[in-house]
Amino acid sequence: MTIIVVVAIILLVITGSQLLKIAELRSQSRGELIYEVSEKEGKQQALMLFIGFFVFMGFFAWQMYFWYGLRLPVSASEHGDAIDFLSNLTFLIITPVFIITHGILLWFCYKYAYSSGRKAVFFSHSNKLELIWTTVPSIALTVLILIGLNTWNNTMDPVPAETEHVLIEVTSQQFTWTARYAGADKKLGRSHVTLIEGVNATGVDKEDENSNDDKLVKGEFHLPVGVPVQFVFRSIDVIHSAYMPHFRAQMNCVPGLKTQFNFVPKITTEEMKKITNNEDFNYILLCNKICGAAHYNMQMDIIVESQEDYDTWLAEQNTFAE
């Protein structure tokens, strides 16, 4: 079978080149230039490009319409509104630029398709043009970058120690998450990969007295609404990424390194069920780095609830010592 396929391909290539040769000889005998694009062909190509603009924009509009309903609901964290604003602003600026530049590009292909009767204007340089196409994008980008840096700094600032907050360490491994609450002393005990042993799957240090009241949970973790949450991320095998889309939060989990992120949840799970009109709605923590075969299934549910409900839930969880 393989031999037949290979032979067939070789024969096809030979046939093609022979046909091309025949066409060449035929044109030569008629005194035509086979590789010269005629004016008519040029116009046809130009018209196709111009029609292509509408097809392309139609596809773009259809994609926008098709995926629109699958966007994330309103941000469930305080800083998320700033990130959404920046994202919307970026789209607001780049969408008209995208449509206008493509429109001009393909219109010019049509308008200035080769015509034997027209002589091209030659000019090597225009300071005015250079100035415009350097200044305008520079200003637009500077504005976006400055707003971006400001948003990034506000988002990434760790929660000050004196502010009342929840401290959670999130440990990733192929293909599961473990959340560890700091417990009554509000301090996380030391942890290290070399201490992983038996049921102590994330390597919490038994010798550290801060570890005793820490609470490790799997499957789902709870957050109180309106209280800053300081996350510390670890990984015990490969790089993972903790992605909490509804809170507009994402941070890499890197072996041998502690990374962090903090946010203030502002909408409870129950409220979000009403907002999204979806009884089954759940906040989720997903892995957003392709980390292996079961990457797609590496997730944890997040329940945002009142301080009262949160306290009740946390009290039910076993401490590390237990």
Ligand SMILES: [Cu+2]
């Ligand atoms: Cu992962």
